Amino acid sequence: MFPAGGNTDASFDSKIPVYKYYNTGLTARGSNPSFNLFNNLDETSQIGLCTMYAQDKIRIAYEAKVNRAVFDYANNSQLTACTGTNCPNLAKALRNTKTNLPQLGGICAAPQGVNGPFVMLPCGDASIAGPAGEGTIEIKAAWRQLTAQEQASGRFFTQKVIFYTSSSSGALQYQNAIWGLVALHIIHKTQSFPTFVFASWEQVDNYNDQTNQNTQKLRFQNISGTPLPANIPVARAHPIHSQIPPVNDAVHVAFKAKDPATIWQYYKLIGVQGKPVTGPPQAGAPIDDLSYYYLANIVVETNQTLQNFFGGVDPKTATPVPFNNVYLKGAVGSPFQMGGCQGCHGTQGQSIGGDMSRLIGTAPSNSNATPESINADGAMAVKFYLKRAKDGMARSQK
Numbered sequence: 001m002f003p004a005g006g007n008t009d010a011s012f013d014s015k016i017p018v019y020k021y022y023n024t025g026l027t028a029r030g031s032n033p034s035f036n037l038f039n040n041l042d043e044t045s046q047i048g049l050c051t052m053y054a055q056d057k058i059r060i061a062y063e064a065k066v067n068r069a070v071f072d073y074a075n076n077s078q079l080t081a082c083t084g085t086n087c088p089n090l091a092k093a094l095r096n097t098k099t100n101l102p103q104l105g106g107i108c109a110a111p112q113g114v115n116g117p118f119v120m121l122p123c124g125d126a127s128i129a130g131p132a133g134e135g136t137i138e139i140k141a142a143w144r145q146l147t148a149q150e151q152a153s154g155r156f157f158t159q160k161v162i163f164y165t166s167s168s169s170g171a172l173q174y175q176n177a178i179w180g181l182v183a184l185h186i187i188h189k190t191q192s193f194p195t196f197v198f199a200s201w202e203q204v205d206n207y208n209d210q211t212n213q214n215t216q217k218l219r220f221q222n223i224s225g226t227p228l229p230a231n232i233p234v235a236r237a238h239p240i241h242s243q244i245p246p247v248n249d250a251v252h253v254a255f256k257a258k259d260p261a262t263i264w265q266y267y268k269l270i271g272v273q274g275k276p277v278t279g280p281p282q283a284g285a286p287i288d289d290l291s292y293y294y295l296a297n298i299v300v301e302t303n304q305t306l307q308n309f310f311g312g313v314d315p316k317t318a319t320p321v322p323f324n325n326v327y328l329k330g331a332v333g334s335p336f337q338m339g340g341c342q343g344c345h346g347t348q349g350q351s352i353g354g355d356m357s358r359l360i361g362t363a364p365s366n367s368n369a370t371p372e373s374i375n376a377d378g379a380m381a382v383k384f385y386l387k388r389a390k391d392g393m394a395r396s397q398k
Contacts, residue, residue: 004368021370029173077117096116143161156182162174187341244269280294294310
């Protein structure tokens with residue numbers, strides 16, 4: 001959507017994906033690897049706060065994608081009209097949206113009394129059939145290499161992916177392998193929920209929620225502090241909401257009735273956020289209130305800060321701080337100090353003018369820096385992240 005060099009495709013309907021990063025010196029590794037696969041895993045840290053592993057040593061990598069509605073909106077609104085790293089229409093729209101958040105936060109139609117340009121991603125509308133009614137959808141997926149036993153189990157959705165490594169000389173290389181999907185976020189802007197619905201899934205073997213056991217030997221390493229802290233085994237900070245397991249049971253029954261071998265019986269919904277609320281919940285609040293407010297995927301938002309996120313994050317200490325981060329025009333209590341996935345996108349998307357979209361709010365940094373290497377150490381992971389996030393960080397400080 002924002003390729004290095006500024007030449008965005010005119011149409012969403014490219015025959016193959018094309019990835020363009022700025023001045024990376026990328027070289028191929030392996031036997032005739034493809035650089036045109038759908039799954040391009042160019043993130044290997046959790047927004048620069050920690051790195052994540054399964055089976056003690058298998059690094060988890062991430063990708064983000066948008067649907068046609070986002071791509072077409074960005075193109076048609078001239079947000080992608082860039083010359084190199086300079087995107088004047090985008091920059092002006094982000095500044096204008098940030099300045100007018102009480103009027104522009106969580107809306108679907110052109111506002112009264114606010115002159116453009118601004119960022120107002122399209123809302124899904126169930127009364128409109130087909131792609132035109134779909135509205136804004138973004139996904140974030142987590143993948144990892146599987147063990148031989150896991151590959152043979154038939155319990156993981158697998159794809160050939162692109163991932164990145166750094167050679168001994170420091171040169172960045174891309175290569176391909178068959179990896180397994182371990183987590184998925186889907187966020188969707190709709191007429192009913194214009195600050196997006198956030199829904200998150202995990203592969204069922206990631207973590208045993210019935211016994212609260214870390215069955216996949218998940219661990220994370222925070223990448224701030226000197227020296228870097230030791231690796232920390234994962235525990236889910238807040239139980240899955242009580243309404244979620246019955247939904248999973250019903251969905252799995254329906255899936256298996258159509259296809260007893262369906263791979264999707266091995267994935268489970270772990271939570272949904274729709275309506276923003278102000279928090280954090282008070283001491284002694286019902287567990288379900290905590291589960292809703294702090295929604296976090298155990299392999300996408302893993303460390304203490306991300307599993308207990310509320311408001312914002314202090315960039316110096318990487319700890320949560322109070323911050324009114326979600327605006328919903330006309331809603332009682334707006335702006336909200338929201339936690340979890342929605343609160344994070346409010347802080348890192350809406351509050352910098354990107355309408356809950358981190359990809360819009362930080363553009364074009366993602367392509368104007370290098371992809372993140374799967375074997376980067378903590379210091380290098382932070383360096384990668386800071387380059388990729390520089391536009392959003394600059395906007396959040398203005």
